[in-house]
Amino acid sequence: MRRLALLAAVLAATLAAAASAQDERLPDPAHAAAVFLARDVGSRPAASRAELRAHRWVARRFERAGLTTRYVGFGVPRLGRSRDVVGVRRGRRRCLKVVMAHADSVDDGPGANDNASGVGVLVALAGRLDAIRPPCDVWLVATGAEERPYTGAADHLGALALVRELRRRRVARRLRYALSLDMVGRGRRFQLRSPRARPRRGVEREVLAAGRRRGVPLRWLRDSATGNSDHREVELAGLSGLVLQVWEGGDACYHRACDGWRRLEPEALARVQGIAESVLRRR
Numbered sequence: 142m143r144r145l146a147l148l149a150a151v152l153a154a155t156l157a158a159a160a161s162a163q164d165e166r167l168p169d170p171a172h173a174a175a176v177f178l179a180r181d182v183g184s185r186p187a188a189s190r191a192e193l194r195a196h197r198w199v200a201r202r203f204e205r206a207g208l209t210t211r212y213v214g215f216g217v218p219r220l221g222r223s224r225d226v227v228g229v230r231r232g233r234r235r236c237l238k239v240v241m242a243h244a245d246s247v248d249d250g251p252g253a254n255d256n257a258s259g260v261g262v263l264v265a266l267a268g269r270l271d272a273i274r275p276p277c278d279v280w281l282v283a284t285g286a287e288e289r290p291y292t293g294a295a296d297h298l299g300a301l302a303l304v305r306e307l308r309r310r311r312v313a314r315r316l317r318y319a320l321s322l323d324m325v326g327r328g329r330r331f332q333l334r335s336p337r338a339r340p341r342r343g344v345e346r347e348v349l350a351a352g353r354r355r356g357v358p359l360r361w362l363r364d365s366a367t368g369n370s371d372h373r374e375v376e377l378a379g380l381s382g383l384v385l386q387v388w389e390g391g392d393a394c395y396h397r398a399c400d401g402w403r404r405l406e407p408e409a410l411a412r413v414q415g416i417a418e419s420v421l422r423r424r
Contacts, residue, residue, distance in 0.1 A: 169265075169407045169410065169411065170261075170264060170265040170268060171262045171264065171265035171407075171410040171411065171414050172410050173261075174257075174260065174261035174264035174265065175253065175258050175260065175261030175326060175405050176257075176261075176402045176405060177198070178195055178244070178252075178253075178257035178260060179251040179253035179257040179400075179401060179402040180251070180402040182194055182195050182198070183251045184246055184247070184249070184251055184252065185244060185245050185246045185252060186245060186246065186247065186288070186291050187217050187223050187245045187285060187286035187287075187288060187291055187292050188217040188222055188223045188286065189248075192223060192285060192286075193224075195244045195260070196212070196226045196244055196283060196285065199226050199260060199263070199264060199283045200212070200226045200228075202264045202267055202268075203226065203267050203281065206228070206268045206270065207270075208228035208229055208267055208281065209229040209230075210226065210227065210229070211229075212224045212225070212227075213225040213227060213302050213303065214302075215285075215298060215299070217285075217292055217298060218292075218294065219293075223245070223285035223286040223298065223299065224285050224299075225282050225284045225285055225299050225302055225303055225306070226282065226283040227280055227282050227303075228267055228280070228282075229278065229279070229280055230270045230275065230279045230281075231278055232275050232276050232277045232278045233276050234276045234277055234424065235315055236276070236277035236315050237277055237312050237316045237317065238275070238277050238279055238316075238317050238318065238319075238420070238421060239279075239280045239282060239303075239307075239316065239318070239320065240263065240266060240279070240281055240282070240319075240322065240421070241280075241282040241283070241284055241321050241322070241371050242256055242259025242260045242263050242282075242283060242284070242322040242371075243256050243259070243260075243283075243284045243286075243321075243323065243371055244283045244285060245284075245285055245286055245287055245288055245299075246288065246400075247290060247291050248291055249397060249398055250394070250398040250399065250400045250401070251398075251400060251401055251402065253400050253401050253402045253405050254326040254327055254387070254392055254394070254400055255392065255395060255396065255400060256287070256322075256323050256324060257326070257402070257405070258322075258324060258326025258327075258405060258409075258410060258413075259321070259322035259323050259325055260283050261410055262322050262325060262410055262414045263281045263283055263322070265410075265414050266281060266414065266418065266421075269414075273418055273421055273422055274422075275421040275422060276422075276423075276424050277421075277424070278312070279421060282303055284299030284300055284303060284371050285298070285302075286299050287300065287370070287371055290396065296373075296374055297371050297373060299371065300321075300371035300372070300373065300374035300375060301374045303319075303371070303375075304374055304375060304378045304380070307380070313378075313380060317343065317344070317381065318343075318344045318347075318375075318380075318382060318383060319371075319372060319380065319382045320348065320372075320382075320384070320417070320420065321370045321372045321382065321383070321384040322384075322413060322417070323370040323384050323385070323386045324387045324392060324395075325386060325409065326404070326405040326406060326409055327387055327392065327404060327406050327409050328387050328388050328406070328409050329357075329408075329409070329412070330357075330360075330388040331352070331358070331385055331388055331412070332359070332360055332361070332362050332385075332386060332388055332389060332390065333348055333349060333352075333359055333360065333361045333362070333383055333384070334361070334363070334364050334368065334372075334384050334386065334390075335361070335363070335364060335368070335376065335382065335383040336363065336364040336366075336367055336373075338363065340361050341381070345361050345383055348383065348385065348420055351416045351417075351419035351420045351423075352416050355412065355415040355416055355419055357412045357413075357415065359385075359416070368382075370386070371384070372384045385413065
């Protein structure tokens with residue numbers, strides 16, 4: 142009997158070790174999602190079939206994570222129709238935090254860092270919200286038609302549609318802030334930008350504190366003008382918006398064909414996901 146018990150214990154330990162090794166080989170959700178968008182979907186210009194495919198794929202991931210998911214459609218002049226994908230999780234308090242990332246790219250490249258990386262973090266966050274248990278309502282938003290060099294628009298059109306949706310549903314007053322994740326797939330350090338004169342309590346300071354808690358170097362910089370990501374339209378509407386992006390906003394493959402999936406760094410995505418999870422846990 143003792144020999145059988147010993148054999149059973151050895152077998153159990155072996156199976157546990159094998160399961161642990163298998164878990165380590167499982168793809169990181171944020172990295173896997175970003176790779177799929179950049180490699181398998183590829184270039185996703187606004188109002189294109191590829192952008193629609195990316196949005197539908199994100200919507201399915203939100204739904205599988207248990208989020209209440211909807212599309213917010215809008216027109217793109219001369220190009221057709223685009224949309225935002227909004228995944229909602231209800232919290233316990235009357236407050237709202239938005240984390241957003243644009244799913245479109247320019248037409249010249251696969252847009253891995255810009256911005257499959259940000260959408261990859263959104264997809265990973267969707268599967269983590271039950272564990273995080275955010276006290277505020279959370280909207281995860283994959284926006285469309287952000288790339289103004291392609292759309293020719295003065296505004297980031299998906300973010301503009303998001304602001305209208307916040308007002309239509311009468312939740313704009315409950316919005317703490319909308320955090321854009323844009324070009325976050327590379328590097329160990331990141332920057333936080335907004336058009337305000339100094340970091341605000343409960344907005345920039347909260348995200349900067351999350352970076353310190355996670356041990357991720359993160360510094361705030363004032364936008365040189367009104368901003369160049371989806372947070373711009375949120376701020377212009379009189380609400381609180383900010384963007385987290387690669388250090389100094391620099392990427393040698395920005396808006397180029399070389400912005401491919403092999404450049405994505407799982408560790409960078411994990412750092413940004415950690416910051417986002419930390420801010421969502423706060424009141």
